Ligand SMILES: [Zn+2]
């Protein structure tokens with residue numbers, strides 16, 4: 723199997739496996755390469771990220787050492803990545819191999835509204851900041867996605883429609899679809915590649931990935947590209963569900979998927995993966 727996975731969390735943020743355990747699991751699965759991508763440090767919320775900036779420095783050092791060891795001992799490519807939140811400065815991660823651009827919070831004046839920290843918190847935030855209006859919430863969220871892409875130019879965009887994590891969100895609203903369509907058309911101008919993430923499937927929250935398959939077609943229409951990702955928080959979830967994700971990608975009209983290699987994203991024919 724020639725799959726690679728570039729969205730994997732370790733014990734340095736909110737993952738359950740060590741760096742070494744993740745690399746061992748990827749090698750056991752026969753992956754082509756692995757990227758580790760713990761959450762960037764967000765001082766305003768330590769729930770998911772490294773608990774301190776020192777801990778983040780330790781993450782960088784540990785992955786670099788593991789990268790060298792995996793290359794020398796097994797010829798296995800490992801990359802140092804970060805899941806860059808919109809609230810973290812990109813400049814701190816210039817030396818990393820790659821960045822994933824993710825929006826987990828909406829910044830409302832001096833306050834921070836986490837969009838995926840539980841259904842109750844999400845609804846309370848929609849009520850408090852957007853008068854209960856789901857579409858206004860969506861507009862604010864996607865405005866940040868576009869701003870993240872424009873300002874930080876991450877290597878690829880993470881979980882495009884994370885705000886739909888809970889079943890209370892109406893993804894079939896036509897005005898909502900228009901908001902997403904416009905956001906994709908703008909985002910591809912800055913960052914053309916979007917991850918197709920098994921995250922919501924792993925968590926048992928949804929049967930479909932981020933982005934919703936109908937938006938995969940929009941990404942294709944807008945000239946965007948895709949990369950497979952698990953957003954695994956445990957070693958046994960690395961490359962989770964990838965053959966099924968690949969079928970959805972093909973159904974949306976893509977013939978290629980991206981892979982990070984030698985400092986940049988390259989595109990591969992899907993047929994060489996399956
Ligand atoms: Zn995330």
Ligand SMILES: [Zn+2]
Nearest residue numbers: 729731805953
């Ligand atoms: Zn993640």
